[in-house]
Amino acid sequence: FDQRDGFIWKDGEMVPWKDAKLHVLTHGLHYGSCVFEGERAYNGVIYKSHQHAERFRKSAELLDFEIPYSVQEIEAAKKLTIAKNNLTNCYVRPVAWRGSEMMAVAAQNAKIHMAIAVWDWPSMFDIATKMKGIRLDIAEYRRPDPACAPCASKAAGLYMICTISKHRAERRGYADAMMLDWQGRVAECTGANIMFVKDGEIHTPIADCFLNGLTRQTVIGLAKDKGIKVNERRIMPEELAGFDECFVVGTGAEVTPVSEIGPYRFTPGAISRTLVEAYAAEVQPKVHA
Ligand code: PMP
Numbered sequence: 001f002d003q004r005d006g007f008i009w010k011d012g013e014m015v016p017w018k019d020a021k022l023h024v025l026t027h028g029l030h031y032g033s034c035v036f037e038g039e040r041a042y043n044g045v046i047y048k049s050h051q052h053a054e055r056f057r058k059s060a061e062l063l064d065f066e067i068p069y070s071v072q073e074i075e076a077a078k079k080l081t082i083a084k085n086n087l088t089n090c091y092v093r094p095v096a097w098r099g100s101e102m103m104a105v106a107a108q109n110a111k112i113h114m115a116i117a118v119w120d121w122p123s124m125f126d127i128a129t130k131m132k133g134i135r136l137d138i139a140e141y142r143r144p145d146p147a148c149a150p151c152a153s154k155a156a157g158l159y160m161i162c163t164i165s166k167h168r169a170e171r172r173g174y175a176d177a178m179m180l181d182w183q184g185r186v187a188e189c190t191g192a193n194i195m196f197v198k199d200g201e202i203h204t205p206i207a208d209c210f211l212n213g214l215t216r217q218t219v220i221g222l223a224k225d226k227g228i229k230v231n232e233r234r235i236m237p238e239e240l241a242g243f244d245e246c247f248v249v250g251t252g253a254e255v256t257p258v259s260e261i262g263p264y265r266f267t268p269g270a271i272s273r274t275l276v277e278a279y280a281a282e283v284q285p286k287v288h289a
Contacts, residue, residue: 009081009116020115027107028097032157035059038191038251039092041082042123045285046092047251048214049075055154055214056094062153065112067096074114081116091121091252097156123254125280133259133268134248136189138237139165139177143187146209154211162190176248178261181209186235188213192250194258195219196243197271201229203243215249215279222278228271240264247272255279 008020028034037056039046046052053074060067069077078092099111141161144151149158161179169177169190178194181187186205188194193216195204202223207216220230240246246258246266255276257268 004119006085006119007081009077009084011113011115012077014081014084017117020117022113023100025100025103026097027099027102027110028156030103031098031105031107032155032160033063033065033107033110034095034097034156035063035154036093036095036156037154039078039094040121040123040251040283041088041090041092041118042283043285044082044088046078046082047283048218049078051214052092052094053078056096059153059155060096060112062150063155065096065098067114068112069114077116078118081118085118087118087120089120089122090118093117093119095156123280123283127273127276130276131257131268131273133246133257133266134175135173135260136248136258136262137165137169137172137174137177138262139169139179139190141165141179142184143179143181143210145182148182151209152211166190179210180237181205184236186237186240189248189250189253192248192253192256194246194248196235196240197245197269198243200271201231202271203231203233203235205235206232213250215251215254218282219249219255219275219279222275222282223271226274226278228274245269245272247275249279254283 004017006017007014008017010020037052039052053071057067094116096114098107099113101110165177176189178189179187188210193213195202223230240261241264245268248256257272259266
């Protein structure tokens, strides 16, 4: 991924993609002092750019460091990077980390760096394929107790167990893994939140120990607008047997129906379809008359 053409915004400058490098003694690499964002631009406009920039700064604050750019500056830099790379439908990856000026657990004087990379990611909307649903494994690792980690931060360190779980799921032929939380309740997937449908109502775990995704919040709003009741509550894995539909929601996943989680089966149906379509319409830039 590092040998591409194009430009990456790094500490306020546009650098050629291949030259956007770090020193091996970067604190963020050794100690996980790093936060990032995952965003998508549709037809040249980042969906919820402002909210992503706010979450980015908040993620760093939760790790006790401050990103040296304001929300407005971050938004401008993202726009500039998309324009510089001539992209319209793309993924946007801001990242911020403690640098290599100090090498120990304590790194108060290490500089805070920031970069933004963008890459082509066309939105392929094929409802028939989506409605087949993806298959999920159940991960061995659980989301940690909020007393053990800053779980509302999109912190790189919290993704260690996600990568392990995703790799194990793929090795076993699944698309992804559903993770439980520290108390054994249903939590989320390795890079997306999860929702279930029963008797025409949505049931989704309370985001109290994992990321309350922007897509999760958007989809809850879209469902309510359509008169679909949303129940945010504790969900035990045994309950999966009684759910009709299931789908995952996230910036990358958008709304993706699920057909299978371990021993449980679901049939993507009317509510999944309604929300797949509503979300696809929602992310398109609004045309102001
Ligand atoms: N949970 C995890 C672990 C994620 O990585 C993501 C993707 N950022 C989400 C949930 C969904 O968040 P969002 O809808 O803001 O992309």
